[in-house]
Amino acid sequence: MEERVITPWPLHDARPGEIVVVARWKPSPGERERVLTALSALTRASSKEPGCLGYEALHRGDPPDQEIVLIERYADRAAFEEHLASPHFQRLVLEEIAPKLRIRQVSVCTST
Template sequence: MPIVRIAELEIDPDQLERYKTLLAEEIEASVTKEPGVLALYAVSLAGSPAQIRIVEIYTDQQAYEAHLRTPHFLAYKTQTAAMVRSLRLVETDPILLRAKGG
């Protein structure tokens, strides 16, 4: 069963555009370079652009742990550390995961 996590972040509004650029770069690198990263979806709450939610889907626990050690993820964490006001990781139990092929 895949690992699915939801990251709930609050970003400093004054740094939001820079954060979104770094997040986009990290997601692109992760999905492109890591076979164990099945999907990364980033959204903001309607009317609250600094409230970011990231849905992360990995093939298994080992893929998630490998992701945390990649140079692109470590660079993202370092570069965004001062931008993130809060971070909460939500563990989930997947019920059904399905997407259209593309």
């Protein structure tokens, strides 16, 4: 029998007061590669923020309209608000990525 490796859920050690964001994106037809390119830059920049505790983008190559899921963790509300106000968020998400999405759902929760 083959041994199964289980990867821990990225939020398994979230502490009370942390902000957890789950964003679900579906690119418009023909926009997936552009979204993924901008997302790569967004992930790198966001991960360097002092209050960012984790920033993970999950996606598969096929089919081309496959959903993209982002899981983000921030130390507190202030860190999350700094992320939203950051130049990289404003440029990459609001100006470059959002117009290329046909669906954008974002859930923001406080860990308890």
